[in-house]
Amino acid sequence: MPDQEKAGLTPRAVAPGQTRQAGPIALLRVTVSGLGIPTPIVAECPIPGPVTPQCEVIETPAAFIVTITILVPVGTERFVVVIGLDQTGAEILRGTGTVDLTHPVQGITVTLLPVQANTPPRADAGADQAVAVGTTV
Numbered sequence: 001m002p003d004q005e006k007a008g009l010t011p012r013a014v015a016p017g018q019t020r021q022a023g024p025i026a027l028l029r030v031t032v033s034g035l036g037i038p039t040p041i042v043a044e045c046p047i048p049g050p051v052t053p054q055c056e057v058i059e060t061p062a063a064f065i066v067t068i069t070i071l072v073p074v075g076t077e078r079f080v081v082v083i084g085l086d087q088t089g090a091e092i093l094r095g096t097g098t099v100d101l102t103h104p105v106q107g108i109t110v111t112l113l114p115v116q117a118n119t120p121p122r123a124d125a126g127a128d129q130a131v132a133v134g135t136t137v
Helices: 017-022
Strands: 006-016 027-034 037-046 055-059 063-068 070-073 075-085 091-101 105-111
Touching: 027 063, 027 070, 037 055, 037 063, 037 070, 075 105, 091 105
Parallel strands: 006 105
Antiparallel strands: 006 063, 006 070, 027 037, 027 075, 055 063, 075 091
């Protein structure tokens, strides 16, 4: 895409304070896709830092704000996905947004929410999750 105009997209991932209960975030990953972007654009930011020209982390008592600057081709309906990963690489936070990139520098704010874990039933989970031996599920 060398001859295509690019815009500086600055996704700001905002995680309310209560999302800290989801577990410690080790990495934020931003993925941008859309028409004219043959391969999604990915940028990563380690948490809590260090601060780099591409990544800035600000923590307040109520939230933490991560600003990641990336170059994205100008165009409509740029789909932005921000995920928070823990130290094992498991996804614990997620947020999405869509933006029309029409200016050289634009921002989008994405609020991250906890991802619900899918946990297998336990043997002592109760009758609603019981499976009889020899039953095909």
